[in-house]
Amino acid sequence: xxxxxxxxxxxxxxxxxxxxxxxxxxxxxxxxxxxxxxxxxxxxxxxxxxxxxxxxxxxxxxxxxxxxxxxxxxxxxxxxxxxxxxxxxxxxxxxxxxxxxxxxxxxxxxxxxxxxxxxxxxxxxxxxxxxxxxxxxxxxxxxxxxxxxxxxxxxxxxxxxxxxxxxxxxxxxxxxxxxxxxxxxxxxxxxxxxxxxxxxxxxxxxxxxxxxxxxxxxxxxxxxxxxxxxxxxxxxxxxxxxxxxxxxxxxxxxxxxxxxxxxxxxxxxxxxx
Ligand code: SF4
Numbered sequence: 496x497x498x499x500x501x502x503x504x505x506x507x508x509x510x511x512x513x514x515x516x517x518x519x520x521x522x523x524x525x526x527x528x529x530x531x532x533x534x535x536x537x538x539x540x541x542x543x544x545x546x547x548x549x550x551x552x553x554x555x556x557x558x559x560x561x562x563x564x565x566x567x568x569x570x571x572x573x574x575x576x577x578x579x580x581x582x583x584x585x586x587x588x589x590x591x592x593x594x595x596x597x598x599x600x601x602x603x604x605x606x607x608x609x610x611x612x613x614x615x616x617x618x619x620x621x622x623x624x625x626x627x628x629x630x631x632x633x634x635x636x637x638x639x640x641x642x643x644x645x646x647x648x649x650x651x652x653x654x655x656x657x658x659x660x661x662x663x664x665x666x667x668x669x670x671x672x673x674x675x676x677x678x679x680x681x682x683x684x685x686x687x688x689x690x691x692x693x694x695x696x697x698x699x700x701x702x703x704x705x706x707x708x709x710x711x712x713x714x715x716x717x718x719x720x721x722x723x724x725x726x727x728x729x730x731x732x733x734x735x736x737x738x739x740x741x742x743x744x745x746x747x748x749x750x751x752x753x754x755x756x757x758x759x760x761x762x763x764x765x766x767x768x
Pocket of ligand 1: 736741747748752753755
């Protein structure tokens with residue numbers, strides 16, 4: 496040691512100038528064998544991300560709907576494909592109850608599709624007036640009857656593309672007739688209830704019916720397409736109503752993150768509505 500240089504004594508406080516405080520070394524925590532990372536073989540544990548379309552979530556929704564609405568069917572009164580087609584056209588912007596009040600007298604007065612085909616729209620208007628939008632609806636019903644008589648031998652076609660050629664018939668009406676009368680699952684009926692509840696349940700982010708239908712067809716098994724729409728329509732009438740859904744009574748509650756829930760045990764997602 497050079498002369499004149501006195502070694503510094505350790506400070507009484509135990510802290511030395513310039514000394515670094517040693518930090519405890521953390522050993523990585525062992526991942527649980529049940530964690531997703533271990534199951535997938537990844538060495539980095541990851542937090543599982545919420546996926547509203549996860550098959551197990553969708554099948555739990557379907558299971559609960561089955562328990563809640565086991566045997567639901569179309570609420571429109573009808574005795575034939577033609578009557579169902581007319582009732583569905585009349586139900587636009589109206590209620591099933593109103594349509595069911597109008598149709599018994601309508602079909603008593605005009606029992607066959609040929610009877611409707613012989614009318615002018617103006618002649619039919621008073622008979623369907625109570626369902627609203629009666630001018631357009633009269634035009635659609637008479638136009639559909641004329642085309643069915645002229646092109647399909649008086650029988651409502653069982654084919655989606657042929658149904659879509661009828662005046663006033665879009666995919667919703669065609670799906671109702673194909674599903675509820677012919678038992679054919681060509682698509683999913685998307686009405687106002689199905690639109691609202693599919694968005695609340697995050698089965699779709701879309702707002703227009705054709706896109707919503709495509710989204711539902713991807714996540715709902717085909718054999719459930721007909722029943723699912725009936726169940727959701729009933730759910731929309733009984734519990735998941737538009738203005739103030741009865742979430743406290745709803746068996747889907749802990750699966751639902753709707754932004755407009757009225758009561759919730761889970762976090763809500765503001766866009767889910
Ligand atoms: S919890 Fe509420 S918003 Fe969600 S499906 Fe049920 S009634 Fe509808």
